[in-house]
Amino acid sequence: MSNLTVENVYTRHNAKQLTRQHFWKLLGMTLTVGAICVAIMAAGFALLFLATGGPWSSTAHNVAANGTIYAFLLGWIAVIIIAVLISSCLSLGLTSAMLELCRGDETVTVARVFCRMKYSLKSFGLSLWIALKVFLWALPVYAIIGFVGFGIAAAGDPANAQTIQSTAGFLLMILPLLAFILIFALLIPACFRYMLSAHVLADEPSTGIRACVSQSKAMMKGHKWQAFKLVVPLILIMYAILFGLTLVISLILSATGVSAVIVVISPLLSILSSVVSLYFSIRCSMCFCLFYLKRREEQNPSPADESAE
Amino acid sequence: MSVNQTVENVYLRQEASQITRKHFWRIIAMSAIVYALTALAEYLLTRLGDLLMADEVQSVISAASAYMNSERISSVEPMLAAWADLFLSPKFWGINLAFMILTGLLSSGLLLGYTTQLIDTGRGGMPKVLGVLGRMRYCLKGWGLGLWTGLKTILWLLPGLGLIILGAELQMYDLFELGNWVIIAGTVLMFALVIQALLRYSQATHIMADEPDRGIRECVTFSKGMMKNRKWQYFRLGVPVILRMTGVALAVGFAGEFILSLAGLEADLLAMQILQVIINISGIYFLLQLDVLYALFYIKQREPAADAPVSYWLQKPEEISVRPVSDWLAEHAVTDLPEKAAEEESPLPDTNDEKETPHEQPDC
Numbered sequence: 001m002s003n004l005t006v007e008n009v010y011t012r013h014n015a016k017q018l019t020r021q022h023f024w025k026l027l028g029m030t031l032t033v034g035a036i037c038v039a040i041m042a043a044g045f046a047l048l049f050l051a052t053g054g055p056w057s058s059t060a061h062n063v064a065a066n067g068t069i070y071a072f073l074l075g076w077i078a079v080i081i082i083a084v085l086i087s088s089c090l091s092l093g094l095t096s097a098m099l100e101l102c103r104g105d106e107t108v109t110v111a112r113v114f115c116r117m118k119y120s121l122k123s124f125g126l127s128l129w130i131a132l133k134v135f136l137w138a139l140p141v142y143a144i145i146g147f148v149g150f151g152i153a154a155a156g157d158p159a160n161a162q163t164i165q166s167t168a169g170f171l172l173m174i175l176p177l178l179a180f181i182l183i184f185a186l187l188i189p190a191c192f193r194y195m196l197s198a199h200v201l202a203d204e205p206s207t208g209i210r211a212c213v214s215q216s217k218a219m220m221k222g223h224k225w226q227a228f229k230l231v232v233p234l235i236l237i238m239y240a241i242l243f244g245l246t247l248v249i250s251l252i253l254s255a256t257g258v259s260a261v262i263v264v265i266s267p268l269l270s271i272l273s274s275v276v277s278l279y280f281s282i283r284c285s286m287c288f289c290l291f292y293l294k295r296r297e298e299q300n301p302s303p304a305d306e307s308a309e
Numbered sequence: 310m311s312v313n314q315t316v317e318n319v320y321l322r323q324e325a326s327q328i329t330r331k332h333f334w335r336i337i338a339m340s341a342i343v344y345a346l347t348a349l350a351e352y353l354l355t356r357l358g359d360l361l362m363a364d365e366v367q368s369v370i371s372a373a374s375a376y377m378n379s380e381r382i383s384s385v386e387p388m389l390a391a392w393a394d395l396f397l398s399p400k401f402w403g404i405n406l407a408f409m410i411l412t413g414l415l416s417s418g419l420l421l422g423y424t425t426q427l428i429d430t431g432r433g434g435m436p437k438v439l440g441v442l443g444r445m446r447y448c449l450k451g452w453g454l455g456l457w458t459g460l461k462t463i464l465w466l467l468p469g470l471g472l473i474i475l476g477a478e479l480q481m482y483d484l485f486e487l488g489n490w491v492i493i494a495g496t497v498l499m500f501a502l503v504i505q506a507l508l509r510y511s512q513a514t515h516i517m518a519d520e521p522d523r524g525i526r527e528c529v530t531f532s533k534g535m536m537k538n539r540k541w542q543y544f545r546l547g548v549p550v551i552l553r554m555t556g557v558a559l560a561v562g563f564a565g566e567f568i569l570s571l572a573g574l575e576a577d578l579l580a581m582q583i584l585q586v587i588i589n590i591s592g593i594y595f596l597l598q599l600d601v602l603y604a605l606f607y608i609k610q611r612e613p614a615a616d617a618p619v620s621y622w623l624q625k626p627e628e629i630s631v632r633p634v635s636d637w638l639a640e641h642a643v644t645d646l647p648e649k650a651a652e653e654e655s656p657l658p659d660t661n662d663e664k665e666t667p668h669e670q671p672d673c
Contacts, residue, residue: 005323006319006320009312013312173570173571177567
């Protein structure tokens with residue numbers, strides 16, 4: 001009988017215990033990272049609008065003449081790049097802090113999220129490298145989608161293109177299904193294959209980008225399905241709680257005669273949903289940190305284990 | 310629910326999956342016999358009832374067709390009189406009561422026999438297909454157990470139902486908001502109490518199937534004792550199997566609809582009925598697995614019999630507490646989990662449920 005499922009049970013249990021034990025620290029770190037990223041984006045766009053007046057400003061009526069829109073686009077891209085640079089190194093710091101908490105280090109503080117700031121370029125490079133590799137794995141899917149789009153455009157009337165009697169229509173029905181299957185066969189395993197690269201970089205920042213990806217591939221060999229099953233119960237529980245919250249609040253509001261439409265925009269529901277989602281995202285992150293440590297332990301057994309054997 | 314109960318559930322599901330695969334055709338034959346005999350009895354009794362009530366049914370049909378042909382309000386009274394003659398006749402009630410009792414007795418006896426075979430299979434034995442008929446002499450006791458647990462469950466229903474009725478009464482007196490609150494509270498209370506009651510009495514049938522000499526009330530009391538602090542575990546036990554069954558049914562349904570639309574048969578009634586049958590068949594394996602799973606849960610909660618073979622997982626998993634991760638990582642290394650003991654002792658074939666081959670174990 002396989003023991004990977006049992007390992008997942010213990011991983012989730014320990015992640016829950018650790019999350020509860022260090023909840024305020026983890027919450028502080030996560031909110032710090034989120035707040036800084038949002039602040040950078042907001043400040044960047046605010047400056048951009050002040051500097052250029054926005055792409056629809058009254059002075060931009062002659063776009064080609066004053067180039068306002070081009071300046072706005074370039075500024076927008078620059079803001080995005082700066083935000084991604086800073087958020088990737090802050091995420092690296094957050095992951096590093098979580099790993100230390102998992103190892104039992106009680107001295108970790110919220111300021112630990114800034115410990116990997118000097119690796120911002122490397123973490124940005126790692127994100128780009130992984131995005132490129134995932135994009136390459138997804139090329140067959142994009143090719144099929146492109147072919148379908150081309151087929152619909154070439155056929156003229158979409159209704160005619162989808163008649164079952166024509167060969168083109170038959171292909172246009174089969175190909176989207178094939179694309180859907182390929183997403184699950186190629187794209188999702190690719191995402192899980194490179195999942196631990198950030199953890200490797202956070203744990204050992206001197207490791208090169210390609211070495212991080214190679215180590216992640218080696219660690220995830222035979223464990224991708226286990227990693228997928230690790231967080232599925234947490235996601236299901238989170239959605240069940242969110243559903244329950246929505247149901248309870250809408251029942252309360254309907255019992256008091258308030259229109260159910262208000263539930264959708266109720267600030268109370270939004271805040272509660274955000275808190276629940278944040279808690280479960282922290283727990284999922286802790287699960288993956290413990291998962292990484294377990295894979296690391298298997299690849300590099302400690303000297304005590306080797307001498308015992 | 311402790312992590313040990315979760316791990317126990319994992320092992321129970323894996324063992325149930327192995328047992329179902331190993332004895333699939335025997336188990337499906339047993340359930341087919343139960344279903345076929347019950348359906349045959351219901352059919353025969355229905356036909357017998359139709360024959361015995363032929364005159365009354367014929368008079369109702371005649372009165373109804375006369376009303377539809379004349380379309381006059383004065384023709385309603387003969388039709389209503391014919392309906393009243395039918396539904397108020399002692400013969401009608403007697404036939405229906407006999408139907409309920411006979412089908413209840415038959416299905417209870419067959420269920421006890423089926424459950425006995427599943428329990429014996431869970432203990433390592435070979436299921437006997439005709440063993441479903443082995444508990445027919447306890448059919449009256451089984452039926453009595455069903456009635457007793459049903460009565461107790463209905464009693465647990467009453468508080469919530471009472472609140473719902475109270476809420477409806479309040480609404481009739483123009484207290485709509487308060488009435489709404491009371492109805493909502495009553496509905497929640499009803500579901501909570503009924504589900505708790507169903508879980509509490511869930512082992513009674515297994516106890517009677519395993520030890521048919523026990524009394525009805527003794528089985529119920531024993532079930533309550535066994536399910537103390539185990540209800541949530543029991544509830545969670547079958548959820549993954551039910552989710553898988555639903556996923557497979559949805560996948561088969563979507564694939565079938567897609568194929569039918571390709572063939573231009575999406576509006577064909579026969580094709581849709583065949584698709585429905587295929588969807589139902591796709592769920593049979595999981596339903597059988599659930600039956601085996603609940604039988605294994607029952608075995609796990611009882612003390613293992615001294616002379617029966619004990620599967621390796623019947624040993625209680627060790628209690629764990631929150632410890633540093635390094636200790637946890639070292640303790641739950643691949644070599645420490647009881648898989649190796651299972652490979653030596655378990656008579657069951659070694660099947661791998663995971664989609665990928667697990668990692669290589671380090672050399673000792």
